Amino acid sequence: MRRLGHLFATRLCLCFTGLVVGAAASQAAEPKANLTTMVPMKDGTRLATDVYLPTTGGPQWPVRLVRTPYGRVNYNREYGAKAERGYAMVVQDMRGRFDSEGKDLAFIDCGWGHNQDGLDTVKWILAQSWCNGKIGTEGASAMGITQCMLAPTDPPGVVAQYIIVAAPSLYHHASYVSGALRAVLVDGWLTGGGFDPDNVWLTCLHPFSDGHWHDLNSIAQAPRIKLPAVHFGGWYDVFLQGTIDGFVSRHNDGGPGAKGKQKLIVGPWGHGGPKADSGLPKPMGELTYPPNSLKTPFPCGGDAWFDFYLKGIDTGVEKVPAVQYYTMGAVGEEDAPGNEWQTADNWPVPAEPTPFYLHADRGLSRKAPETANGRQVFTYDPLDPAPTRGGCLLLSWSEYGTKRKVTSGTYDQRDIEQRPDVITFTTEPLAESLEVTGRLTARLFVVSDRIDTDFAVKLTDVYPDGRSLNVADGLARCRYRKGFDRLTPLEPGQPAEIEVDLWSTSMVFNKGHRIRVAVTGSNYPRFDVNPNTGWP
Incomplete structure (x- = not known):
């Protein structure tokens, strides 16, 4: 079995140059906050905050902080109950959310800008009589993003973070991917979550990677970060690449205390992490991975992490390998x-970048085409986009055009591949198994009769019975091919080279399976439909 680091494309049109998150809520009595107060920020805005204190010990304890846009009272069981582990638990509504004052401009006031709500909250905690001077931050999704925004402010007293399924750069990992708006994520989350409508306008009015987004990009702030952290994600999580990039930036470029002190965990999960029913894994789309997928071989849960960093208890987390990742394989x-866990000292893992080439007969192989003149042609209609089915998603919805229920994970793509605007390239059955671990990139040489268009690329694992199951996907908006801070229109009829980022994976294609690459002009509503006009 060979390990490949990248799947590349070139020529023709394309060639490919023991942990469970969120412990179950206790069935014991509902935890009650010892203190509910309005914490003042430096601009006078007050944020609703609950404090849960242990019933034993004291009078001072280490503190674990959670900042959420989802209503702090909804987390009394998950986080309030942890006070009985000897922590003062602080759970806060973000600015403008639920009982907090102010305008809720998602995450804008959480970081190092004019308002610094996370930092102000930490300073307030340190001034309280029940705080012993040590603070950890934790939480998933939006609560992980608030941690990413806090870290570059060098918050006093904060000694560790546990970041689960988060986006450290809100442009690159959340709102836009390769210049394309993540339509269902942005609109679905902001609108469905009842956020101020200005959040949608702010996102849509900033399609470039500009100053607005620079202030929401903690990756670029890595040298200022001094905190050890766990970065926990899933191969089918909506923020997958953000989890990896957050680890890589801090582990390699972080400041003292952060550099070399990060942990990365990636399993075969979606945004909710590993899910089980009666001890057995739940399906991830149309596949159910083995029971060993539910927990890492080296435990590194939140309680053990904070027991070490906040209490000085040797829980073994410091000796855990820097990277634990699940390599997926054929199911059944x-x-x-x-379908096993692997470990590494860093990411990406050592691998051999290997190109696969597309051929004019729609074959896919490691042999380069003998001629560069081959081509395939399809017509993209913005009024009839190819639908999203599975992949790295947050929300579930009825599939465009079919009303089929779609969630994150792996699904059979065959009927989508039969559309006239989808071109597939497929290998012969593999003579031996092949591991692909790392970042996936498709390099396309394209010609369009419009000044702008999209190219969507999907990598699938074709089983012997014909099922074509998605492994990774991505999309590139041509006008951003030379940078996300500028517009570079296509010249109709003239060839252009673009790259499509399919993010990362770790997957073994079994002997007898085929590898397939599908190319089309859309992936809706994962990405917004491009009208091919060059704007918006």
Whole structure:
């Protein structure tokens, strides 16, 4: 079995140059906050905050802080109950959310800008009589993003973070990918979550990676970050690449205390992390991974992490490998390779970047085409986009055009591949198994009769029975091919080179399977539909 670091494309049109998150809520009595108060920020805005204190010990304890846009009272069981582990638990509504004052401009006031709500909250905690001077931050999704925004402010007293399924750069990992708006994520989350409508306008009015987004990009602030952290994510999580990039930036470029002190955990999960029913994994789309997928071989949960950093208890987390990642494999095939945890000292893992080439006969192989003149043609209609089915998603919805229920994960793509605007390239059955671990990139040489268009690329694992199951996907908006801070229109009829980022994966294609690459002009509503006009 060979490990490949990247799947590249070139020529023709394309060639490919023991942990469970969020412990179950206790069935004991509902935890009650010892203190509910309005914490003042430096501009006078007050944020609703609950404090849960242990019933034993004291009078001072280490503190674990959670800042949320989802209503702090909804987390009394998950976080309030942890006070009995000897922590003062602080749970706060973000600015403008639920009982907090102010305008809720999502995450804008959480970081190092004019308002610094996270930092102000930390300073308030340090001044309280029940705080022993040590603080940790934790939480998933939006609560992970608030941690990313806090870290570059060098918050006093904060000694560790536990960041679960978060986006450290809100342009690159959340709102836009390769210049394309993540339509269902942005609109669905902001509108469905009842956020101020100005949030949608702010996102849509800033399609470039400009100053607005620079202030929401903690990756670029890595040298200022001094905190050890766990970065926990899933191969089918909506913020997958953000989890990896957050780890890489801090582990390699972080400041003292952060550099070399990060942990990365990636499993075969979606945004909710590993999910089980009666101890057995739940399906991830149309596949159910083995029970070993539910927990890492080296435990590194939040309680153990904070027991070490906040209490000085040797829980073993410092000795845990820097990277634990699950290599997926064929499901339902006896003795299939993969479906196992692997470890590494850093990311990306050592691998051999290997190109696969597209051929004019729609073949896909490691042999380069003998001629560069081959081509495939399709017509993209913005009024009839190819639908999203599975992948790295946050929300579930009825599939465009079919009303089929769609969530994150792996699904059979065959009927989508039969559309006339989808071109597929497929290998012969593999003579031996092949591991692909790392970042995936498709390099396309394209010609369009419009000044702008999109190219969507999907990598699938074709089983012997014909099922074509998605592994990774991405989309590139051509006008951003030379940078996300500028417009570079296509010249109709003239060739252009673009790259499509499919993010990352770790997957073993089993012997007898085929590898397939599908190319089309859309992936809706994962990404917004491009009208091909060059704007918006």
